[in-house]
Amino acid sequence: MEYVYAALVLHSAGKEINEENLKAVLEAAGVEVNEARVKALVSALEDVNIDEAIEKASFAVAPAPAAAPAAVEEEVKEEKKEEEEEEEEKKEEEAIEGLGALFG
Numbered sequence: 001m002e003y004v005y006a007a008l009v010l011h012s013a014g015k016e017i018n019e020e021n022l023k024a025v026l027e028a029a030g031v032e033v034n035e036a037r038v039k040a041l042v043s044a045l046e047d048v049n050i051d052e053a054i055e056k057a058s059f060a061v062a063p064a065p066a067a068a069p070a071a072v073e074e075e076v077k078e079e080k081k082e083e084e085e086e087e088e089e090k091k092e093e094e095a096i097e098g099l100g101a102l103f104g
């Protein structure tokens with residue numbers, strides 16, 4: 001993944017994505033560079049419009065954050081419900097113990 005990030009950094013900086021620049025970014029980040037992976041990535045990105053790919057990816061990811069709060073809210077409701085059920089069970093157990101004391 002760091003190889004792709006390095007390519008995105010180069011793209012963002014307006015630099016050419018080539019083997020030399022990619023290696024330089026990776027080395028600066030302290031990554032042990034694998035020559036084959038660098039060559040493969042540079043080759044794979046030759047015909048890719050990175051701006052277009054980023055735009056398409058952002059549309060694919062955009063709806064997910066809107067759904068997340070609903071899922072979190074549902075989870076909180078479930079936790080509260082479980083806590084209430086546990087408290088009710090404790091109260092019932094205490095009431096049963098109290099009745100037991102009446103009969104000795």
